[in-house]
Amino acid sequence: MSCPFKSAPLGPPSLGSETSSLCCAGRNSLCTHNPRHSTRSQVSAANSRVCHHFCWKVGMGGRKMARDEENAYGSQDPDDQQPLAQERRLRLILAGRTGVGKSATGNSILGHRLFPSRLAATPVTRRCALGSRSWAGWRVEVTDTPDLFTAQGRHADPDCTERASCYLLSAPGPHALLLVTQLGRFTTQDEEAVRGVRELFGAGVLARAVLVFTRREDLEGGSLHDYVRATDNRALRALAAECGGRVCALDNRAEGAERDAQVGELLALVERLALEHDGAPFTDDVYGLAWARRHARPDDTLRLVAARLAARGLGRGWGGQWGRGRRWLEAARRGWPLALLLLGGALLFVLLLLHRGAPGPD
Numbered sequence: 001m002s003c004p005f006k007s008a009p010l011g012p013p014s015l016g017s018e019t020s021s022l023c024c025a026g027r028n029s030l031c032t033h034n035p036r037h038s039t040r041s042q043v044s045a046a047n048s049r050v051c052h053h054f055c056w057k058v059g060m061g062g063r064k065m066a067r068d069e070e071n072a073y074g075s076q077d078p079d080d081q082q083p084l085a086q087e088r089r090l091r092l093i094l095a096g097r098t099g100v101g102k103s104a105t106g107n108s109i110l111g112h113r114l115f116p117s118r119l120a121a122t123p124v125t126r127r128c129a130l131g132s133r134s135w136a137g138w139r140v141e142v143t144d145t146p147d148l149f150t151a152q153g154r155h156a157d158p159d160c161t162e163r164a165s166c167y168l169l170s171a172p173g174p175h176a177l178l179l180v181t182q183l184g185r186f187t188t189q190d191e192e193a194v195r196g197v198r199e200l201f202g203a204g205v206l207a208r209a210v211l212v213f214t215r216r217e218d219l220e221g222g223s224l225h226d227y228v229r230a231t232d233n234r235a236l237r238a239l240a241a242e243c244g245g246r247v248c249a250l251d252n253r254a255e256g257a258e259r260d261a262q263v264g265e266l267l268a269l270v271e272r273l274a275l276e277h278d279g280a281p282f283t284d285d286v287y288g289l290a291w292a293r294r295h296a297r298p299d300d301t302l303r304l305v306a307a308r309l310a311a312r313g314l315g316r317g318w319g320g321q322w323g324r325g326r327r328w329l330e331a332a333r334r335g336w337p338l339a340l341l342l343l344g345g346a347l348l349f350v351l352l353l354l355h356r357g358a359p360g361p362d
């Protein structure tokens with residue numbers, strides 16, 4: 001099955017044991033939402049979003065998959081399944097504030113410059129995108145994200161479509177969430193991004209998180225664990241603890257064997273994490289919805305998933321107002337015991353005053 005937006009066949013097939021591919025990072029990107037499509041098809045400049053949803057749909061078809069190879073993008077095309085049928089899946093999501101090196105980290109993992117990554121004053125990544133590669137018998141699928149997690153990012157996604165896209169690209173759920181931050185610069189914006197991650201996926205997702213530091217070169221050979229232990233940034237220490245101590249550092253400027261060794265370290269950590277959960281991915285009701293609708297029209301599913309997220313109070317407008325209202329009510333509910341205590345104290349104080357002011361029996 002080839003991509004409906006095919007404009008010209010690509011050159012020689014690019015699949016191999018260490019290949020990588022990109023889906024829908026932008027116009028004219030390869031139609032490799034399903035990595036296997038990359039060998040034969042190319043997206044027209046028309047609409048990469050539609051393409052990745054199409055690929056998502058064709059990828060859902062039919063075959064019942066074993067737990068460790070389940071994936072939203074498995075193909076019905078028997079030809080397509082040849083080289084990859086035996087590979088188990090490791091799905092990763094890159095998350096973090098803008099500019100920390102998420103895309104560069106994705107490129108290091110894929111061993112190939114696939115996601116746009118550069119120094120810029122404004123966000124470079126605007127859409128979620130998927131790339132994949134083979135590694136040690138696994139098909140590693142990496143979802144790169146724009147800023148979806150800070151207030152500014154959420155503001156740019158008022159109807160939750162981009163966050164829904166992240167869900168669809170990583171369905172039926174990630175095996176690991178890579179929380180990317182910069183060595184030496186864990187800022188309040190990073191904290192905000194972590195809060196956003198919790199808000200989107202639920203606090204339980206941190207049980208699947210790996211804290212990935214970019215700019216490993218700044219360690220100058222020192223130990224990352226020592227750095228995290230010794231930092232006076234309490235929020236960072238707390239986050240590392242919440243992530244179960246799973247921390248890793250990458251120098252995304254490294255190349256060749258040095259890069260492979262660093263990426264090997266990270267993927268070994270991810271592999272261990274996946275195996276600790278018997279290969280089952282993180283999931284929630286939204287992934288459940290996306291997965292249950294894997295045979296339905298992808299655009300409809302995207303809309304439904306976005307609506308589900310908005311109903312949770314993650315969007316702007318009514319959903320956002322509701323979410324803010326709900327949070328306010330929850331805060332008020334949590335504050336009740338304290339308010340009662342204060343009221344009781346004030347009442348006691350007034351009674352005492354009255355008692356002291358009252359004339360004695362004589």
Ligand SMILES: Nc1nc2c(ncn2[C@@H]2O[C@H](COP(=O)(O)OP(=O)(O)OP(=O)(O)O)[C@@H](O)[C@H]2O)c(=O)[nH]1
Nearest residue numbers: 099100101102103104117118119123124125215252
């Ligand atoms: N020296 C060094 N630079 C890095 C490293 N990782 C990323 N960078 C640089 O940091 C800058 C931002 O990286 P990106 O990958 O675009 O960051 P991002 O988080 O994807 O940014 P947005 O797409 O804007 O959200 C680029 O200039 C990268 O080359 C690293 O490990 N070492």
